[in-house]
Amino acid sequence: xxxxxxxxxxxxxxxxxxxxxxxxxxxxxxxxxxxxxxxxxxxxxxxxxxxxxxxxxxxxxxxxxxxxxxxxxxxxxxxxxxxxxxxxxxxxxxxxxxxxxxxxxxxxxxxxxxxxxxxxxxxxxxxxxxxxxxxxxxxxxxxxxxxxxxxxxxxxxxxxxxxxxxxxxxxxxxxxxxxxxxxxxxxxxxxxxxxxxxxxxxxxxxxxxxxxxxxxxxxxxxxxxxxxxxxxxxxxxxxxxxxxxxxxxxxxxxxxxxxxxxxxxxxxxxxxxxxxxxxxxxxxxxxxxxxxxxxxxxxxxxxxxxxxxxxxxxxxxxxxxxxxxxxxxxxxxxxxxxxxxxxxxxxxxxxxxxxxxxxxxxxxxxx
Numbered sequence: 001x002x003x004x005x006x007x008x009x010x011x012x013x014x015x016x017x018x019x020x021x022x023x024x025x026x027x028x029x030x031x032x033x034x035x036x037x038x039x040x041x042x043x044x045x046x047x048x049x050x051x052x053x054x055x056x057x058x059x060x061x062x063x064x065x066x067x068x069x070x071x072x073x074x075x076x077x078x079x080x081x082x083x084x085x086x087x088x089x090x091x092x093x094x095x096x097x098x099x100x101x102x103x104x105x106x107x108x109x110x111x112x113x114x115x116x117x118x119x120x121x122x123x124x125x126x127x128x129x130x131x132x133x134x135x136x137x138x139x140x141x142x143x144x145x146x147x148x149x150x151x152x153x154x155x156x157x158x159x160x161x162x163x164x165x166x167x168x169x170x171x172x173x174x175x176x177x178x179x180x181x182x183x184x185x186x187x188x189x190x191x192x193x194x195x196x197x198x199x200x201x202x203x204x205x206x207x208x209x210x211x212x213x214x215x216x217x218x219x220x221x222x223x224x225x226x227x228x229x230x231x232x233x234x235x236x237x238x239x240x241x242x243x244x245x246x247x248x249x250x251x252x253x254x255x256x257x258x259x260x261x262x263x264x265x266x267x268x269x270x271x272x273x274x275x276x277x278x279x280x281x282x283x284x285x286x287x288x289x290x291x292x293x294x295x296x297x298x299x300x301x302x303x304x305x306x307x308x309x310x311x312x313x314x315x316x317x318x319x320x321x322x323x324x325x326x327x328x329x330x331x332x333x334x335x336x337x338x339x340x341x342x343x344x345x346x347x348x349x350x351x352x353x354x355x356x357x358x359x360x361x362x363x364x365x366x367x
Contacts, residue, residue, distance in 0.1 A: 010102020162351025171258025194220015204322025283343025310342025
């Protein structure tokens with residue numbers, strides 16, 4: 001009988017890479033995750049779409065956040081998350097829980113501890129989030145993405161592995177994303193759920209940006225804000241020449257993202273763990289717009305690492321508008337060579353064999 005592992009947490013990109021490698025080695029993977037990205041959203045999230053597309057059994061856990069949550073119905077999800085986790089862990093009886101941070105992983109790991117199911121966790125950010133601060137007390141091993149994170153965890157538990165990267169990001173096939181002009185190409189992303197704040201700034205700056213740049217924009221598909229439909233309507237009204245310079249989608253899949261990054265001269269993004277690590281690996285000049293309410297300012301600290309390395313600039317959200325975004329895009333594209341020269345320094349911050357190292361740690365433990 002194959003050994004069964006439950007994978008859970010809020011960072012599905014790196015988790016999915018590890019899940020696939022574990023499956024290749026004969027493990028059975030069951031995924032505990034979010035079906036929807038935002039409260040009240042009616043469109044299934046990128047996590048659910050990509051995990052089920054990869055052929056993994058997906059169990060939806062309706063866990064609630066235990067911080068910055070004031071809505072009474074959201075608070076009711078706290079005990080529900082524990083009850084669901086306990087029930088499904090009893091049902092599947094995995095040999096190990098592998099967590100990738102985030103509030104959803106907390107009830108799963110703690111329920112597993114009560115059931116004597118061991119767990120390991122991975123910290124993606126430079127600092128350690130509230131979820132992993134709790135999970136770290138129960139986990140047998142804590143994997144970290146950045147060397148600077150080692151000091152936050154007990155030495156007997158922590159392992160510097162790096163962050164598992166999607167192999168697709170290293171693709172150099174441009175495909176449909178290869179614009180037939182000589183203008184610089186800007187890739188704009190707000191992460192797997194999109195960013196309403198960034199979308200609003202892009203909408204404001206669109207007339208100026210499209211005069212000088214090609215845009216590839218992952219705007220998200222939230223029914224709460226409906227930015228995709230709003231931006232699609234605006235795109236339809238553009239002159240044909242400008243319309244052809246604006247490639248708009250809700251989300252770029254793993255199969256597409258490598259081609260997007262291959263053509264991008266500049267990235268505009270939140271400063272989530274995966275984006276930060278991927279642009280460092282590729283040495284891509286980037287404008288980071290960190291989420292201001294992230295735990296311990298983790299996104300700002302992620303971004304600062306690459307600003308110090310020389311390939312990035314930060315545009316704080318309280319200064320984010322169409323005019324400021326356009327000015328910074330223009331300034332950086334006019335000085336691309338300066339940022340590109342810092343690529344090797346950015347690459348030196350990361351490890352490229354994280355997936356293999358994590359899988360080996362799991363193999364050794366389960367033997």
